[in-house]
Amino acid sequence: MTLLEIKKLSVTFGGVRALDNVDLELEAGTLTGLIGPNGAGKTTFIDAVTGMVESRGQVLFGGADISHDAPHQRAAKGLLRTFQTLELFEDLTVEQNLLAAAEQTGWWQFISDAVRRGGPTPANTVVNQSLELVGLSDERRRLPAELSHGQRRLVGLARALAAGPKLLLLDEPAAGLDSNESLILGQQIRAIAETGVTVLLVDHDMSLMLDVCEVITVLDFGKIIACGSPQQIQDDPAVVAAYLGKVAQQP
């Protein structure tokens, strides 16, 4: 089943065509990568799909046209993102950051009463599950400032999880992580996908991308130049010329 269908999505900033007639389909339950050079349009794509930037074209989510929905309406339908620059509520604990996100969409209100009886509230249950999925249960009462950079990024991820995603768009979650932290993050993103959440992952960490993604789409100057398995992408001369050759040359 197709969860997200993008048709001719275009975004223009002044004279810059940040996205140029992009067509993309995401199958439900898949983990897809989106790569490309700096300025290729990856963040703009996430902004456009979540309604945070004005765009032309169509966004279909679960078959319904959401092109004119506001960001909060898309979020309530299960379309959630993380940000390239992490923004946490610094005066709230980790747990409170997640509760705020859960309460914003209120999706857990539909969880059956069986979960509710005697135990924690549904919102607390999803917060607990989200913290567990990213391995932060022990840090729940800490403030973000007390955590490492890697842990803070995981709080961002857990916060998106607590909001009840059907589709999770992750913008450079591995930025600033060392290779070991990035490996753990990869396992956690996979675990999230295994719970049935469809994931679109944007990152420049190629070992992470090649390791966790089932399919990779490549953007260059706002256009899709390739789409295929990690192996096909690695072997594609156009991708090597536009991006992978340059990544390999980086120190």
Ligand SMILES: Nc1ncnc2c1ncn2[C@@H]1O[C@H](COP(=O)(O)OP(=O)(O)OP(=O)(O)O)[C@@H](O)[C@H]1O
């Ligand atoms: N708010 C904005 N105003 C003007 N131009 C913008 C704006 N946001 C992005 N752009 C331009 O749109 C293009 C796409 O930028 P975008 O941030 O989507 O790239 P990216 O693929 O996410 O890059 P990176 O890998 O560096 O994060 C770039 O040319 C960028 O300069």
Ligand SMILES: [Mg+2]
């Ligand atoms: Mg970006």
